[in-house]
Amino acid sequence: MHKxxxxxxxxxxxxxxxxxxxxxxxxxxxxxxxxxxxxxxLALNPSGELPLLKLAEGPVxxxxxxxxxxxxEEIRTGAAQEPDIQGVRTMFPGNRVERAEVRRLVDWFLHKxxxxxxGYLMHEKVYSVYIEGGANPPDTEALRAARENLRxxxxxxxHLVGEREWLAGDKMSFADIMAASQLSCVDxxxxxxxxxxxxxxxxxxxxxxxxxxxxxxxxxxxxxxxPEHYEDLDF
Amino acid sequence: MHKxxxxxxxxxxxxxxxxxxxxxxxxxxxxxxxxxxxxxxLALNPSGELPLLKLAEGPVxxxxxxxxxxxxEEIRTGAAQEPDIQGVRTMFPGNRVERAEVRRLVDWFLHKxxxxxxGYLMHEKVYSVYIEGGANPPDTEALRAARENLRxxxxxxxHLVGEREWLAGDKMSFADIMAASQLSCVDxxxxxxxxxxxxxxxxxxxxxxxxxxxxxxxxxxxxxxxPEHYEDLDF
Numbered sequence: 001m002h003k004x005x006x007x008x009x010x011x012x013x014x015x016x017x018x019x020x021x022x023x024x025x026x027x028x029x030x031x032x033x034x035x036x037x038x039x040x041x042l043a044l045n046p047s048g049e050l051p052l053l054k055l056a057e058g059p060v061x062x063x064x065x066x067x068x069x070x071x072x073e074e075i076r077t078g079a080a081q082e083p084d085i086q087g088v089r090t091m092f093p094g095n096r097v098e099r100a101e102v103r104r105l106v107d108w109f110l111h112k113x114x115x116x117x118x119g120y121l122m123h124e125k126v127y128s129v130y131i132e133g134g135a136n137p138p139d140t141e142a143l144r145a146a147r148e149n150l151r152x153x154x155x156x157x158x159h160l161v162g163e164r165e166w167l168a169g170d171k172m173s174f175a176d177i178m179a180a181s182q183l184s185c186v187d188x189x190x191x192x193x194x195x196x197x198x199x200x201x202x203x204x205x206x207x208x209x210x211x212x213x214x215x216x217x218x219x220x221x222x223x224x225x226x227p228e229h230y231e232d233l234d235f
Numbered sequence: 236m237h238k239x240x241x242x243x244x245x246x247x248x249x250x251x252x253x254x255x256x257x258x259x260x261x262x263x264x265x266x267x268x269x270x271x272x273x274x275x276x277l278a279l280n281p282s283g284e285l286p287l288l289k290l291a292e293g294p295v296x297x298x299x300x301x302x303x304x305x306x307x308e309e310i311r312t313g314a315a316q317e318p319d320i321q322g323v324r325t326m327f328p329g330n331r332v333e334r335a336e337v338r339r340l341v342d343w344f345l346h347k348x349x350x351x352x353x354g355y356l357m358h359e360k361v362y363s364v365y366i367e368g369g370a371n372p373p374d375t376e377a378l379r380a381a382r383e384n385l386r387x388x389x390x391x392x393x394h395l396v397g398e399r400e401w402l403a404g405d406k407m408s409f410a411d412i413m414a415a416s417q418l419s420c421v422d423x424x425x426x427x428x429x430x431x432x433x434x435x436x437x438x439x440x441x442x443x444x445x446x447x448x449x450x451x452x453x454x455x456x457x458x459x460x461x462p463e464h465y466e467d468l469d470f
Binding site for chain 2: 046047050056059061062063065067069070073074077096097099100103104106107108111158208222
């Protein structure tokens with residue numbers, strides 16, 4: 001069985017959990033706390049970043065980029081070998097130009113939204129509590145910036161789903177998974193202004209209702225409970 | 236003809252210039268200054284990031300991730316259609332696991348080294364001069380951190396080429412291109428401690444000698460001349 005090394009409230013880990021579940025890869029979970037510099041983990045991935053996928057056959061894949069593209073290649077190769085599987089599902093759908101649009105948006109939510117929103121919130125509201133034991137209050141300036149930036153990203157999601165069925169086109173893709181992974185962490189922290197972004201909320205409720213999301217929504221981290229609506233599919 | 240929107244001293248732009256040249260794609264260059272929020276450019280790529288590839292057929296591809304994977308798919312599809320081209324060159328060589336290693340290292344140099352080294356140096360020594368007109372001196376603390384981090388990344392390059400022919404394995408890959416793109420910008424700013432990293436220097440001199448690197452080394456930006464050894468292949 002493949003093993004995914006993850007942290008429950010890490011957007012990157014969540015994106016790979018959702019990807020693997022959507023594509024019906026079976027895997028076990030192994031938890032790692034990203035703020036600890038665990039030697040055994042660093043030996044597997046010197047960058048210290050989550051997630052890691054330990055393949056059943058031995059090799060270890062590190063990071064969202066390497067894992068997501070590997071999984072897509074695995075699927076496409078399988079489909080090419082068994083031509084019966086015409087309707088094979090991929091999370092990088094479409095022709096080359098359409099796939100480039102999926103990747104542009106994966107990049108956007110994985111790096112831009114993370115740097116401008118989720119990274120700040122996670123640091124101030126989660127990691128600093130574990131690292132400093134809650135000795136220092138959150139940096140209100142960082143929280144203010146993250147909340148303002150979040151409105152921009154919510155507008156962008158609303159803009160995209162105003163023009164398309166899913167974020168990158170007419171099929172659900174890894175771009176939807178990445179954006180939803182970021183938002184699900186922000187939502188756990190009670191920070192999403194759902195009421196002012198109705199279109200984005202409708203898109204999120206569609207993806208949140210998928211079976212792949214179920215287990216993820218039941219995860220809890222010590223010391224921080226999510227708001228009441230967090231697990232609710234009709235929020 | 237394809238058109239690449241770039242900035243001469245942007246490591247991301249350089250990585251795609253090198254990739255396209257290595258794979259013998261023909262393209263023209265169009266310059267964009269990343270610190271200006273040019274409306275026409277933002278209409279094409281709302282993230283504001285370089286580079287952009289305007290394909291001759293019309294579509295516009297945004298960012299290193301989307302462009303590099305598109306180019307690789309283009310090559311593989313071409314090779315699949317013409318089975319004669321067995322020895323087709325790709326910058327994502329190997330089997331799926333080997334390609335995952337290329338991508339892990341692309342990610343490392345594109346994001347980690349950029350965030351820890353090149354981003355600081357570029358901001359303090361280049362962008363701030365343009366944006367603030369040189370009104371403020373560089374932040375010495377940021378420069379000190381970037382220089383210390385650079386030694387770590389140089390060690391990592393040395394470690395990798397101590398075990399392998401190229402960074403990700405026995406073939407040159409986009410990981411080499413990405414690392415060299417970052418280093419070439421740092422070198423332009425006279426910041427690479429070559430003398431203490433002999434193995435990394437040997438690796439860099441191999442890639443610097445390639446025809447794809449030639450045009451890049453002759454680029455200059457206003458107000459900042461590179462050190463004397465910068466263009467020298469035997470530095």
